[in-house]
Every structure is written in C-alpha cells, then in structure tokens.
Amino acid sequence: MNDVDATLAALADPTRRKVIDLLRDGPRPAGELAQAVQMSPPALSRHLRVLRAGGLVQAEAGGEDARLRLYTLRPEPFTALQAWLDQVQAFWAEQLGSFKNHVERGR
Amino acid sequence: MNDVDATLAALADPTRRKVIDLLRDGPRPAGELAQAVQMSPPALSRHLRVLRAGGLVQAEAGGEDARLRLYTLRPEPFTALQAWLDQVQAFWAEQLGSFKNHVERGR
DNA sequence: TGACTCGTTAACGATAGCGCTGATTATTGC
DNA sequence: GCAATAATCAGCGCTATCGTTAACGAGTCA
Numbered sequence: 215m216n217d218v219d220a221t222l223a224a225l226a227d228p229t230r231r232k233v234i235d236l237l238r239d240g241p242r243p244a245g246e247l248a249q250a251v252q253m254s255p256p257a258l259s260r261h262l263r264v265l266r267a268g269g270l271v272q273a274e275a276g277g278e279d280a281r282l283r284l285y286t287l288r289p290e291p292f293t294a295l296q297a298w299l300d301q302v303q304a305f306w307a308e309q310l311g312s313f314k315n316h317v318e319r320g321r
Numbered sequence: 322m323n324d325v326d327a328t329l330a331a332l333a334d335p336t337r338r339k340v341i342d343l344l345r346d347g348p349r350p351a352g353e354l355a356q357a358v359q360m361s362p363p364a365l366s367r368h369l370r371v372l373r374a375g376g377l378v379q380a381e382a383g384g385e386d387a388r389l390r391l392y393t394l395r396p397e398p399f400t401a402l403q404a405w406l407d408q409v410q411a412f413w414a415e416q417l418g419s420f421k422n423h424v425e426r427g428r
Numbered sequence: 429t430g431a432c433t434c435g436t437t438a439a440c441g442a443t444a445g446c447g448c449t450g451a452t453t454a455t456t457g458c
Numbered sequence: 459g460c461a462a463t464a465a466t467c468a469g470c471g472c473t474a475t476c477g478t479t480a481a482c483g484a485g486t487c488a
Contacts, residue, residue: 219335226333227446228326238412244465257447259466281455281464289413296406299399305345306396334476351435364477366436388434388485 217269218298221291224268229253230261234287237271243282244273324376325405328398331375336360337368341394344378350389351380 225231232251236242242250248258262285265271270291276282332338339358343349349357355365369392372378377398383389 219338222329222332222338225329229446231326231329234409238409245463248465254448255465256449256467260446263466279456279464283465287409287412289410292406292409296403296410299403299406302341302345302394302399303396303403305394336476352433355435361478362435363437363479367476370436386434386486390435 216294216298217291218294220268221270221295224264224270224291227261227264229258230265233258233261233265233285234270237285237287241274241284241286243276243284245282247285323401323405324398325401327375328377328402331371331377331398334368334371336365337372340365340368340372340392341377344392344394348381348391348393350383350391352389354392 225234229251233247236247236250244259244262245255247262248255251258262271262273265285266273268291269288271285272288273283273285276284332341336358340354343354343357351366351369352362354369355362358365369378369380372392373380375398376395378392379395380390380392383391
C-alpha cells in the first residue's frame with residue numbers, strides 16, 4: 215500500500231543491495247558500479263533505474279566530466295523503511311499484550 | 322551474502338508484507354490469513370513457506386485444534402535487517418565524511 | 429468407520445524480472 | 459568534423475515467481 219513496497223522491491227535484488235553498500239562509501243559513476251558488480255553497463259543501468267524510481271538513489275551530473283552520472287544515496291526511503299520496521303518490532307516490545315490481543319479479537 | 326537477502330526477498334512481495342502486518346496483532350491460523358488477503362489457501366501456503374524459510378514466521382501447532390497451524394512472528398530477521406539499515410543510515414550521520422571519501426579514493 | 433475441515437504439496441499456464449548484444453544520445457578531445 | 463567514451467534505451471531468450479485447480483495426509487466428530 216505504501217511506498218515501502220517499492221523500497222523493498224528495489225532492495226530485494228542482491229545486485230541492487232550491493233550497489234547500495236557500495237554507495238555507502240560515497241558517490242560513484244554508473245560505470246564504476248557496473249565494474250564493481252561484474253555486470254554489463256546496460257544491465258546495471260536497469261538496476262539503477264529501479265533504484266531511482268524507488269527514490270533510493272539520485273543521479274547527479276558529474277561536475278568535471280558531464281558524461282559521468284554520479285549516483286548518491288537518498289535518505290527518505292530508508293527512514294520510511296525503518297519506521298515500518300519499528301512498527302513490526304513493537305510486536306515484541308508489548309509482550310504483555312500477547313493476552314490483550316486475544317481479548318480484543320474475542321477468541 | 323548475508324541472510325538479509327532472504328529476508329528482503331521475503332518482504333518484497335506485498336502479500337507477504339501484509340501477512341507480517343496482520344501477525345503484528347497476534348498469532349493467526351493459516352486459513353484466517355488466506356481469507357484476510359483474499360487469496361486461495363494454496364497460494365498463501367506458498368507465501369508462508371517463503372516466510373518460514375526466511376525465519377520471519379514460525380508455525381506452532383495450535384493447542385485446541387491440532388488441525389490449525391498458528392503462525393507467529395520471529396524477531397531475528399527483523400533485527401538483522403535493522404542492523405543493516407543502521408549501517409546504511411550511518412552514511413548520512415557522517416556528513417563531514419563527504420569530502421573525506423573523496424580524499425580516500427583519490428579523486 | 430466415514431464424512432468433513434485444515435493445511436500443504438503437485439502440476440499447469442501466465443506473467444514479470446534478469447542479463448545479454450546491438451543501437452542511440454550526449455560529451456570529450458584531437 | 460570525427461573517433462572514442464559514458465550511459466541509457468530497445469529487443470531478445472531465459473528463468474523464476476505467482477495464483478489457480480486438483481490431489482493428498484492429518485485431525486475432528488458423529
């Protein structure tokens with residue numbers, strides 16, 4: 215329902231998650247990323263498009279060489295995912311609610 | 322690399338994420354989950370198998386009626402995912418490192 | 429025992445995702 | 459202008475995944 219779907223779909227692929235890990239060390243041009251994950255530039259370009267569509271990364275026009283597209287991480291989807299994760303983990307926080315839920319659902 | 326791959330693959334499907342959200346309110350039998358997501362029991366059973374394989378859920382033998390399999394959330398994969406998320410978000414924590422990375426990579 | 433329910437497994441058709449090669453656009457430097 | 463480079467787009471097979479129906483063990487109750 216939320217955009218968390220798109221975020222998780224983007225992170226599902228191991229290649230894309232590796233790209234995220236690579237970008238943790240700083241911005242990288244697309245070609246360098248393709249070489250790092252041992253993949254043809256067109257294949258990685260598709261992955262980058264998915265990551266862009268999900269808002270996980272952002273392509274800046276490289277200042278020095280305009281042919282290079284420097285990719286950078288964007289924080290929003292990750293904070294949204296963390297918010298959802300916190301909600302899920304609240305399940306164990308309210309351990310005393312394990313019987314409260316039974317009552318609420320009337321079992 | 323890690324088992325985070327399996328976790329994210331399991332969470333990628335919207336149906337499976339909805340199951341997780343449903344289980345936040347407490348354990349549910351498989352049939353009730355299938356009805357909640359408007360899906361045939363076999364289809365949901367496959368999703369539950371994926372969630373089980375990833376360790377996100379656990380099937381307990383229902384005490385009252387042994388035919389029912391009550392599914393419950395398991396914490397481990399979520400804490401592992403949170404750990405990875407924290408690593409990624411550390412990228413913005415060290416904002417001053419944006420120039421440090423340039424130096425390290427010798428651009 | 430026999431009818432019924434719960435859940436899973438098996439087999440099938442349809443769809444979507446992945447990675448490749450080849451072509452296209454934009455930019456650099458001679 | 460022209461060759462070379464960076465990145466994306468387009469088209470093509472391939473595999474995996476998803477959901478459905480049908481068949482199968484397991485458990486309940488008369």
